[in-house]
Amino acid sequence: MVFLFAIRPAVTERNEEELRLLERIGRQDQVAFAELYDRYASVVFSLLVRMIRFPAEAEDVLQEIFLQIWKKANTYVQAKGNVYTWIITIARNRAIDHLRATQHPLRGWKMDEDVLLQLQDDTHQSNPLVAAISSDYERFMCEGFATLSPEQRRVIEMSYYEGYTQAQISDHLELPLGTVKTRMRQGMIKLRDFLKERIEK
Amino acid sequence: MNRDEFIQLSVEYAAGALHGDELTAFEEYLRTAAPQELNELAELVETTSLFPMALDQVTPPPYVRERLLQKIRSSLRAREAVEELSREFSGAKPPSNAPGWKSWMPIGVTFVALAMIVAFAWYVNNLLTTIEKQDRRLVELQNELTRKEELLNVLAAQHVEMVVMRGTPHYPVAYGKIIWDPEKRIAILQVANLPPVPSDKDYQLWVIKSAEGGLPISAGVFAVSSGGSFYFKIEQLAVTDPGEIAAFAVTLEPRGGVPAPTGAMYVAGSPGL
Numbered sequence: 001m002v003f004l005f006a007i008r009p010a011v012t013e014r015n016e017e018e019l020r021l022l023e024r025i026g027r028q029d030q031v032a033f034a035e036l037y038d039r040y041a042s043v044v045f046s047l048l049v050r051m052i053r054f055p056a057e058a059e060d061v062l063q064e065i066f067l068q069i070w071k072k073a074n075t076y077v078q079a080k081g082n083v084y085t086w087i088i089t090i091a092r093n094r095a096i097d098h099l100r101a102t103q104h105p106l107r108g109w110k111m112d113e114d115v116l117l118q119l120q121d122d123t124h125q126s127n128p129l130v131a132a133i134s135s136d137y138e139r140f141m142c143e144g145f146a147t148l149s150p151e152q153r154r155v156i157e158m159s160y161y162e163g164y165t166q167a168q169i170s171d172h173l174e175l176p177l178g179t180v181k182t183r184m185r186q187g188m189i190k191l192r193d194f195l196k197e198r199i200e201k
Numbered sequence: 202m203n204r205d206e207f208i209q210l211s212v213e214y215a216a217g218a219l220h221g222d223e224l225t226a227f228e229e230y231l232r233t234a235a236p237q238e239l240n241e242l243a244e245l246v247e248t249t250s251l252f253p254m255a256l257d258q259v260t261p262p263p264y265v266r267e268r269l270l271q272k273i274r275s276s277l278r279a280r281e282a283v284e285e286l287s288r289e290f291s292g293a294k295p296p297s298n299a300p301g302w303k304s305w306m307p308i309g310v311t312f313v314a315l316a317m318i319v320a321f322a323w324y325v326n327n328l329l330t331t332i333e334k335q336d337r338r339l340v341e342l343q344n345e346l347t348r349k350e351e352l353l354n355v356l357a358a359q360h361v362e363m364v365v366m367r368g369t370p371h372y373p374v375a376y377g378k379i380i381w382d383p384e385k386r387i388a389i390l391q392v393a394n395l396p397p398v399p400s401d402k403d404y405q406l407w408v409i410k411s412a413e414g415g416l417p418i419s420a421g422v423f424a425v426s427s428g429g430s431f432y433f434k435i436e437q438l439a440v441t442d443p444g445e446i447a448a449f450a451v452t453l454e455p456r457g458g459v460p461a462p463t464g465a466m467y468v469a470g471s472p473g474l
Binding site: 028030033034037038041042043044045046047049050053054055056058059060062063066067070082084085088089091092137138140141142144145154156157158159160161162163164165166169172181184185188189191192195196 | 208209212213215216217218220244245246247248249250251252253254255256257258259260261262265266268269270272273274277337340341344345348398400401403422423424426433455456457
């Protein structure tokens with residue numbers, strides 16, 4: 001468990017709006033909850049289907065995730081971090097829990113939500129990636145992935161969506177561990193720089 | 202830790218590749234990390250959080266939303282009922298001017314009332330846990346029922362088309378069929394006896410049109426967990442005219458699917474065969 005730094009508001013207007021939505025959800029406002037669901041259900045469900053692969057199971061997990069958001073909204077409002085990233089982190093963690101519980105072979109790692117809050121500290125206000133999500137991001141992300149080599153993309157996807165360790169990726173793809181690490185690093189840095197450049201434009 | 206090591210570990214952390222002792226040690230390091238280091242890590246974490254945006258976006262069925270809201274309304278009602286009962290208990294006032302031994306009465310009454318509230322709270326808590334478990338099971342059953350109803354709705358359409366798929370020489374025991382409503386472009390894929398999909402693979406359904414050079418078009422990926430019979434709904438089949446279909450086929454591909462088939466074919470079928 002990592003202690004939190006003082007958290008201050010993230011910079012973007014959209015995130016401010018989403019924090020207000022969470023605040024209303026914390027006061028048990030069902031309309032606000034439905035609005036947040038409508039905003040993020042598809043992207044969360046897409047992540048779940050990709051990770052769990054069985055749509056029927058993904059539907060159940062989707063409900064559990066949004067129930068968790070309903071229950072924990074107040075806590076997060078106090079932290080005032082990036083709402084989208086928080087939701088995606090919860091979603092990935094719940095998908096990993098589900099895969100473990102149903103004895104899928106995935107050995108996923110879960111991000112500590114407290115660490116996430118720490119990372120969303122006010123020291124990152126100048127960071128363009130700590131920003132609200134716009135419809136442009138979908139395009140940016142697709143374009144970003146297209147800049148990666150298939151090999152870089154594969155190791156990143158095996159880790160993020162499929163929960164493999166680098167050693168397992170190395171075994172699976174029959175590559176030296178150093179090559180897996182290099183591909184992951186080059187791919188991630190390339191994606192980060194691509195997104196930063198696009199968002200700053 | 203030098204900068205190069207920090208970047209490497211941050212990349213692995215953000216991508217979900219850091220495990221066990223390495224993960225613990227890195228999180229420990231973050232307690233005292235410099236703001237610039239945290240900023241670099243935050244950029245990478247934000248980058249990975251955007252990954253799902255690059256996926257083909259899948260909209261959850263409307264009934265998921267309805268049930269979720271229904272569940273929330275029920276929990277609010279249950280909480281209100283519990284609060285109301287608690288208020289009634291705590292609102293009971295003991296007599297104030299009782300003489301002699303009766304002067305202990307207020308304390309006794311308060312004690313009994315408190316004990317009853319604690320016992321009641323414990324009982325309600327157990328009850329809510331049971332209700333929650335049953336609710337979860339109910340949601341699963343309702344979802345299953347809705348999915349079956351959706352399948353039946355496709356079958357109930359006035360005009361449906363069907364293509365039977367047979368196991369290929371690679372896996373002859375498998376079979377399946379596609380039944381679709383050309384008007385709504387909704388289809389049901391049924392497959393049976395396919396082997397369970399390996400963890401790094403998915404089955405991928407292909408539509409092969411007579412035109413467009415016979416190039417296969419992906420109609421989606423799916424997975425099966427055992428050798429039984431499975432049904433999948435396809436929301437937007439990329440076919441408007443049944444006459445343009447040359448064949449359907451299912452291949453085993455890298456997880457998440459590929460733009461063009463690369464793996465072994467398990468079942469295939471053409472209209473009229």
